[in-house]
Amino acid sequence: MDRRKLEENIFKGMMIASTLIVVGSLLSVFIVVILKGAPALSISMLTQIPKGGYYLGKEGGILNAIVGSLYLAGGATTISFLISLPTALYLHEYAGRRLATLARQSLDVLWSVPSIIYGAFGFTVMIYLGMRASLLGGIMALTLLEIPIMTRVMDEVINTVPLRLREASYALGATKLETAWNVVARQALPGILTAVLLASGRAIGDAASLLFTAGYTDNIPSSLFDPVASLPLALFFQLGTPFPEVQQRAYASGAILLVIVLSLSIASRLLIKRFTKYVIR
Amino acid sequence: MFKPHVSIEKLNVYYGEHHVLKDITVDIPERRITAIIGPSGCGKTTFLRSLNSLIDLVDEVRLSGKVLVDGVNIYDNGVDVTSIRKRMGLIAQMPNPLPMSIYDNVAYGPRIHGVKDRKELDQIVEQCLRASSLWGEVEGRLREPASKLSMGQQQRLCLARALAVEPEVLLCDEPTSALDPISARHIEEQLITLKKDYTIVFVTHILRQARRLADYAVFLYLGELVEHGPAGEVLANPKEPRTQAYLKGEIS
Numbered sequence: 001m002d003r004r005k006l007e008e009n010i011f012k013g014m015m016i017a018s019t020l021i022v023v024g025s026l027l028s029v030f031i032v033v034i035l036k037g038a039p040a041l042s043i044s045m046l047t048q049i050p051k052g053g054y055y056l057g058k059e060g061g062i063l064n065a066i067v068g069s070l071y072l073a074g075g076a077t078t079i080s081f082l083i084s085l086p087t088a089l090y091l092h093e094y095a096g097r098r099l100a101t102l103a104r105q106s107l108d109v110l111w112s113v114p115s116i117i118y119g120a121f122g123f124t125v126m127i128y129l130g131m132r133a134s135l136l137g138g139i140m141a142l143t144l145l146e147i148p149i150m151t152r153v154m155d156e157v158i159n160t161v162p163l164r165l166r167e168a169s170y171a172l173g174a175t176k177l178e179t180a181w182n183v184v185a186r187q188a189l190p191g192i193l194t195a196v197l198l199a200s201g202r203a204i205g206d207a208a209s210l211l212f213t214a215g216y217t218d219n220i221p222s223s224l225f226d227p228v229a230s231l232p233l234a235l236f237f238q239l240g241t242p243f244p245e246v247q248q249r250a251y252a253s254g255a256i257l258l259v260i261v262l263s264l265s266i267a268s269r270l271l272i273k274r275f276t277k278y279v280i281r
Numbered sequence: 282m283f284k285p286h287v288s289i290e291k292l293n294v295y296y297g298e299h300h301v302l303k304d305i306t307v308d309i310p311e312r313r314i315t316a317i318i319g320p321s322g323c324g325k326t327t328f329l330r331s332l333n334s335l336i337d338l339v340d341e342v343r344l345s346g347k348v349l350v351d352g353v354n355i356y357d358n359g360v361d362v363t364s365i366r367k368r369m370g371l372i373a374q375m376p377n378p379l380p381m382s383i384y385d386n387v388a389y390g391p392r393i394h395g396v397k398d399r400k401e402l403d404q405i406v407e408q409c410l411r412a413s414s415l416w417g418e419v420e421g422r423l424r425e426p427a428s429k430l431s432m433g434q435q436q437r438l439c440l441a442r443a444l445a446v447e448p449e450v451l452l453c454d455e456p457t458s459a460l461d462p463i464s465a466r467h468i469e470e471q472l473i474t475l476k477k478d479y480t481i482v483f484v485t486h487i488l489r490q491a492r493r494l495a496d497y498a499v500f501l502y503l504g505e506l507v508e509h510g511p512a513g514e515v516l517a518n519p520k521e522p523r524t525q526a527y528l529k530g531e532i533s
Binding site for chain 1: 378382
């Protein structure tokens with residue numbers, strides 16, 4: 001009896017400790033980044049482009065990277081969504097079992113491919129096409145990064161849509177497309193939004209795939225073929241300088257990135273709540 | 282004699298190696314309630330689902346034989362499966378409302394079959410909800426999610442949804458088994474009213490329910506059609522020993 005109680009207490013203690021480590025590391029990341037970046041945070045950080053170059057400049061802001069990151073992630077997420085949703089629906093409603101399994105396994109492999117590989121791949125393709133580092137190149141690399149995540153998460157979510165809902169639709173004489181679009185996608189909508197959020201979160205925070213494909217610049221791009229800055233690379237370059245003031249600006253960039261990711265997450269949670277209204281449990 | 286509406290000829294269904302329905306030949310009479318009875322696992326549900334080709338959704342299913350609706354074999358090449366299913370409404374065992382509002386659940390069928398006019402849809406929705414005697418309970422809250430209704434209400438909503446595409450046949454797969462007794466009685470009363478206009482095929486394992494509702498009865502056992510005929514005969518004076526044993530509760 002005592003031994004079992006002891007066991008219970010030891011394991012409970014371990015679980016509490018693990019949970020505290022998880023929550024604690026999250027909090028400490030936020031605290032460190034915000035404390036170290038605070039001195040450099042200012043309105044001009046958000047509203048101006050860098051003065052004196054992104055690498056050495058101590059003045060101006062990082063508007064170029066904020067706008068750049070939003071362009072890059074926004075573009076890549078939009079394209080990925082347009083590819084991922086039809087793919088996920090196709091895998092469930094149309095594809096044969098063997099093709100679906102093959103596709104899922106490929107997507108799982110692609111998911112775990114490091115983003116620098118996508119960067120290198122994108123770079124090679126761009127050289128072949130005669131493109132230079134640009135917004136378009138960056139969007140393409142991030143799209144490659146996002147598609148496996150988005151598709152697989154949607155796929156898992158669609159998998160939970162009960163067969164009886166599909167049957168109800170088919171029994172009324174609906175086609176596969178009508179059923180997939182009106183019933184399956186609608187039932188899975190909250191999960192589909194989660195998939196979009198997860199993938200865009202990964203894209204907005206990725207540096208490696210952008211290094212060679214999007215380049216970096218002090219300016220805000222005016223076309224798809226201009227190079228573009230991004231927050232993760234702003235952090236990377238600024239942290240690499242020998243000047244403490246510039247390094248501080250790196251943490252400020254990090255804090256801004258965190259706030260963007262956090263607000264994305266909160267906004268989509270609110271959105272998901274709205275779309276859960278009609279879901280059948 | 283009854284006039285046949287759906288004729289099943291030598292229907293065989295296999296799930297992989299498993300022979301689920303064996304050489305079934307039977308006529309379903311028009312505008313009557315036909316009860317399909319038999320112990321669980323005897324193929325009742327499979328039988329019902331082969332009448333509207335919904336069985337196609339199952340992997341590795343093989344089917345031979347004919348299902349003739351008004352003389353046309355629904356398994357002939359070139360027969361449009363969606364138009365067949367439109368003519369055969371299905372009420373499932375568990376209420377299965379769609380992830381949308383009460384209104385949209387009923388309007389879903391007409392919409393996919395091309396009804397766009399708002400007024401016409403309003404009319405269809407009201408008419409079908411009245412026919413399933415749900416209108417009074419949902420009149421003021423048609424925009425609410427269907428999932429907010431009780432199980433009994435959901436099942437009547439499913440009935441209204443099935444009626445909205447103007448089917449000729451209603452296929453009911455133990456539609457009351459998940460419901461409380463009062464809701465179950467509601468559904469039974471609806472079906473009795475509806476048989477004026479519809480051919481109803483009703484799967485049940487409750488003999489008393491079959492006696493209350495059925496005009497015609499079909500007894501399936503282990504995938505075989507054992508006996509069929511007017512309900513009064515099959516359920517009261519069966520000829521086959523296996524039917525007699527089942528009615529006495531000796532086999533299940």
